[in-house]
Amino acid sequence: MLPTSIVIHEEGPREGFQFERQFIATARKLELIEALAQTGLAQIQVVSFVNPKRVPNMADADEVVAALRPRDGVRYTGLWLNEQGLERALRAPSLTVAGRIGLCASAPFLARNQNATPESARAAQRRMAGTFLAHGIAVDQGVIQAAFGCNYAGDVPLPVLLQTIADLLDIAAERGERIRMLTLADTMAWATPRSIREIVGAVRDKHPDLDLVLHLHDTRGMGIANAYAGMSMGVRRFDAAVGGLGGCPFAGHKGAAGNVCTEDLVFMCDEMGIETGIDLQCLIEAARLAQDIVGHELPGAVMKGGALSAMRRSLLSAQ
Amino acid sequence: MLPTSIVIHEEGPREGFQFERQFIATARKLELIEALAQTGLAQIQVVSFVNPKRVPNMADADEVVAALRPRDGVRYTGLWLNEQGLERALRAPSLTVAGRIGLCASAPFLARNQNATPESARAAQRRMAGTFLAHGIAVDQGVIQAAFGCNYAGDVPLPVLLQTIADLLDIAAERGERIRMLTLADTMAWATPRSIREIVGAVRDKHPDLDLVLHLHDTRGMGIANAYAGMSMGVRRFDAAVGGLGGCPFAGHKGAAGNVCTEDLVFMCDEMGIETGIDLQCLIEAARLAQDIVGHELPGAVMKGGALSAMRRSLLSAQ
Numbered sequence: 328m329l330p331t332s333i334v335i336h337e338e339g340p341r342e343g344f345q346f347e348r349q350f351i352a353t354a355r356k357l358e359l360i361e362a363l364a365q366t367g368l369a370q371i372q373v374v375s376f377v378n379p380k381r382v383p384n385m386a387d388a389d390e391v392v393a394a395l396r397p398r399d400g401v402r403y404t405g406l407w408l409n410e411q412g413l414e415r416a417l418r419a420p421s422l423t424v425a426g427r428i429g430l431c432a433s434a435p436f437l438a439r440n441q442n443a444t445p446e447s448a449r450a451a452q453r454r455m456a457g458t459f460l461a462h463g464i465a466v467d468q469g470v471i472q473a474a475f476g477c478n479y480a481g482d483v484p485l486p487v488l489l490q491t492i493a494d495l496l497d498i499a500a501e502r503g504e505r506i507r508m509l510t511l512a513d514t515m516a517w518a519t520p521r522s523i524r525e526i527v528g529a530v531r532d533k534h535p536d537l538d539l540v541l542h543l544h545d546t547r548g549m550g551i552a553n554a555y556a557g558m559s560m561g562v563r564r565f566d567a568a569v570g571g572l573g574g575c576p577f578a579g580h581k582g583a584a585g586n587v588c589t590e591d592l593v594f595m596c597d598e599m600g601i602e603t604g605i606d607l608q609c610l611i612e613a614a615r616l617a618q619d620i621v622g623h624e625l626p627g628a629v630m631k632g633g634a635l636s637a638m639r640r641s642l643l644s645a646q
Numbered sequence: 647m648l649p650t651s652i653v654i655h656e657e658g659p660r661e662g663f664q665f666e667r668q669f670i671a672t673a674r675k676l677e678l679i680e681a682l683a684q685t686g687l688a689q690i691q692v693v694s695f696v697n698p699k700r701v702p703n704m705a706d707a708d709e710v711v712a713a714l715r716p717r718d719g720v721r722y723t724g725l726w727l728n729e730q731g732l733e734r735a736l737r738a739p740s741l742t743v744a745g746r747i748g749l750c751a752s753a754p755f756l757a758r759n760q761n762a763t764p765e766s767a768r769a770a771q772r773r774m775a776g777t778f779l780a781h782g783i784a785v786d787q788g789v790i791q792a793a794f795g796c797n798y799a800g801d802v803p804l805p806v807l808l809q810t811i812a813d814l815l816d817i818a819a820e821r822g823e824r825i826r827m828l829t830l831a832d833t834m835a836w837a838t839p840r841s842i843r844e845i846v847g848a849v850r851d852k853h854p855d856l857d858l859v860l861h862l863h864d865t866r867g868m869g870i871a872n873a874y875a876g877m878s879m880g881v882r883r884f885d886a887a888v889g890g891l892g893g894c895p896f897a898g899h900k901g902a903a904g905n906v907c908t909e910d911l912v913f914m915c916d917e918m919g920i921e922t923g924i925d926l927q928c929l930i931e932a933a934r935l936a937q938d939i940v941g942h943e944l945p946g947a948v949m950k951g952g953a954l955s956a957m958r959r960s961l962l963s964a965q
Contacts, residue, residue: 329840476954481961516951520874521648521918547954548910548947552871555839584951591867599840626945628867632835632903635795635866642800 329558332602335589336540336566337363338372339617341406342586343572344384345375347621353387355620357394362613363569364401367605368589372404372566373422376412392419408441409451410458417462426459427468428452428498428506432491433477436514440472452498466504469495470542475526476517483517485529492530508538510566513553516546516584520556527560540564543587545571545626550587551595558601567592570614570625588627590614594634607634649882651921654908655859656682657691658936660725661905662891663703664694666940672706674939676713681932682888683720686924687908691723691885692741695731711738727760728770729777736781745778746787747771747817747825751810752796755833759791771817785823788814789861794845795836802836804848811849827857829885832872835865835903839875846879859883862906864890864945869906870914877920886911889933889944907946909933913953926953 340360344351356373363371373395379386388405395403402423405416416424430452431437434445443451456466471491476482492509499506511526518526527539541557543550543565554565568586590610596603607629614630659679663670675692682690692714698705707724714722721742724735735743749771750756753764762770775785790810795801811828818825830845837845846858860876862869862884873884887905909929915922926948933949 478957479961481958517954519914519917546947546951547913548870548907548951549914551867552874552914555871555874588867594866595838595868595871598838628865632865632867635836638797639800642798 328561329599329601330561330563331600332604333558333563333565333596334370335368335592335603335605336370336372336404336564337368337569337589338542338566338586339363339569339572339589341372341375341573342568343570343617343621345377345382346573346585347384349622350386351384351620353390353394356387356391359569359613359617359620360391360395360403362616363610364398366609366613367603368610369400369604370402370404372406375406375408376415377406377408389415389419392416392421395421397421410455413455413458424462424464425468426456426464426466426504427470428455428459428466428495429470429472429510430491430495431472432483432488433473433480435479436473436477439479449494449498452495453501456498456502456504460502460504466499466502467507468510469499469506469508470510470512471495472512473514474511475513475522476515478515485526488526489529489533492534496534506537508540508564509534510540510542512542513544514542516544516549518543518553519549520552523553523556524560527557527562531560538564540566542566544584545587546584551591554587554592555595565592569610570617570627570630572617572621572625585626588614588625588629590627590629594629597634597636608637647880648877648918648920649880650919651923652877652882652884652915653689654687654911654922654924655689655691655723655883655885656687656888656908657861657885657905658682658888658891658908660691660694660892661887662889662936662940664696664701665892665904666703668941669705670703670939672709672713675706675710678888678932678936678939679710679714679722681935682929683717685929685932686922687929688719688923689721689723691725694725694727695734696725696727708734708738711735711740714740716740729774732774732777743781743783744787745775745783745785745823746789747774747778747785747814748789748791748829749810749814750791751802751807752792752799754798755792755796758798768813768817771814772820775817775821775823779821779823785818785821786826787829788818788825788827789829789831790814791831792833793830794832794841795834797834804845807845808848808852811853815853825856827859827883828853829859829861831861831885832863833861835863835868837862837872838868839871842872842875843879846876846881850879857883859885861885863903864906865903870910873906873911874914884911888929889936889946889949891936891940891944904945907933907944907948909946909948913948916953916955927956
């Protein structure tokens with residue numbers, strides 16, 4: 328049963344720019360964010376507050392968020408991996424800071440990506456939860472990295488995933504908080520439609536009240552199929568990146584490792600009668616701008632193949 | 647309900663080479679075909695017998711089929727659009743010539759692609775059926791082009807599609823023959839998982855005995871999702887192209903317009919426990935060879951992202 332509408336969290340600026348080797352000028356980053364903000368997207372992740380030595384393209388994150396103009400109906404979000412990053416996000420009035428904590432289902436990836444152990448990660452998330460509460464922010468969102476498998480650990484057994492989720496919910500519960508929205512991140516693109524259905528089903532059986540979000544990477548070409556499989560299980564929230572931008576710099580990938588492509592996802596939804604609130608043609612323009620900004624071809628297909636809605640209109644007007 | 651196994655008809659050499667602008671040397675075409683024949687693929691479409699003025703890369707089609715070495719368990723197939731082409735195929739002992747007739751669900755595409763009308767196309771297919779029978783070949787396969795929509799006609803109404811199928815079955819029936827295997831071709835990439843499910847369902851309701859084949863183009867990024875949707879309806883036969891090679895030169899596309907990528911499809915099946923009989927690692931090598939031969943990047947993802955089976959093995963051996 329497909330949902331009648333979905334909500335897309337656009338992560339292209341953050342996912343995409345963090346992945347590019349050459350430094351992208353702040354003005355051009357803002358140009359893409361502005362273009363995305365005009366498409367009907369309600370949530371756009373614009374920066375990550377990380378160490379610029381590890382991710383040089385995020386060195387201007389504070390400048391980017393300082394320059395953002397508020398726009399009705401658009402929430403700008405950021406990413407951080409530690410309290411230093413969170414403090415920077417909290418100083419940016421243009422950002423919506425969600426009380427989001429996260430754990431990783433793969434210890435080897437955690438070591439590489441964040442130089443942490445499962446124990447130190449849980450301790451860090453406990454401190455993070457405290458910081459949110461100290462700022463009056465409810466701790467109600469969670470994310471599980473490497474939920475579907477890991478390039479450094481292999482398949483993630485379902486009990487390990489469920490335990491990681493339980494640990495995360497516990498960290499909130501210790502503070503009297505409750506995670507309501509949980510992102511299952513296929514950080515290294517191990518998911519297929521079958522595992523999406525099985526894992527979403529298993530997590531929902533255990534936690535029927537959780538509002539699930541899928542964060543899908545397209546590294547092995549499964550992104551759109553996985554999103555469809557998620558929708559067929561009733562999932563209504565998806566992260567995506569315009570043009571298929573991005574990829575985690577520490578996931579050990581070659582080739583296009585970006586998030587599922589936003590405009591391809593919106594295209595599929597449009598054609599299947601699933602509302603997104605997003606203007607596909609306007610989004611395709613933003614995808615072309617993203618391609619221009621990064622200076623190389625992006626994997627998105629619909630910006631090259633063309634939207635059918637536009638084609639239908641031109642066929643009608645030619646009659 | 648997913649099938650336990652599927653059958654892939656590899657069309658990379660035909661789809662891919664017909665689409666390339668520069669002429670590819672006969673020896674290199676044969677090199678790719680040989681590589682594909684070693685992967686476990688049971689059917690490989692190697693050439694189209696078309697006018698070399700329209701498709702210059704097929705000028706050496708007779709040489710290619712003359713040079714093919716027979717290989718146990720591999721059938722080489724060809725494509726033709728008229729009786730002249732069929733006669734060339736019949737002269738090639740290396741080819742398996744199926745008694746396959748076809749119609750197009752879109753009159754405007756038929757005009758552009760084959761310079762034909764629905765009436766002239768039916769007449770031509772009647773003659774073609776006669777030629778098959780004169781050579782002792784049963785007329786038992788059919789194909790419907792533009793089954794899911796058309797860049798020149800828009801959406802194909804279901805009654806039009808069903809009538810086109812009925813017309814095709816009638817052409818065989820007039821000769822006392824029966825179409826058993828029917829390909830629904832998404833020639834211009836209009837399908838989405840929803841329309842795949844709806845149209846496959848409607849065709850199967852009407853013709854429950856037909857063995858359906860999906861021919862899916864990935865022009866709008868839906869190829870793998872559409873294949874999954876087809877499998878979820880129990881479809882067991884798929885055309886595909888290694889590396890995502892190809893595209894119809896007359897479909898009016900920019901960008902990657904190739905068939906659904908064989909190795910990405912095999913990857914999905916491997917990971918979902920669906921047998922294909924194909925060695926994924928061997929197929930990835932063939933995809934890299936295809937990329938080398940055409941001299942530009944191909945859209946296939948798994949050849950860049952890496953197969954998980956190989957990753958699991960190296961993780962195990964590192965323990």
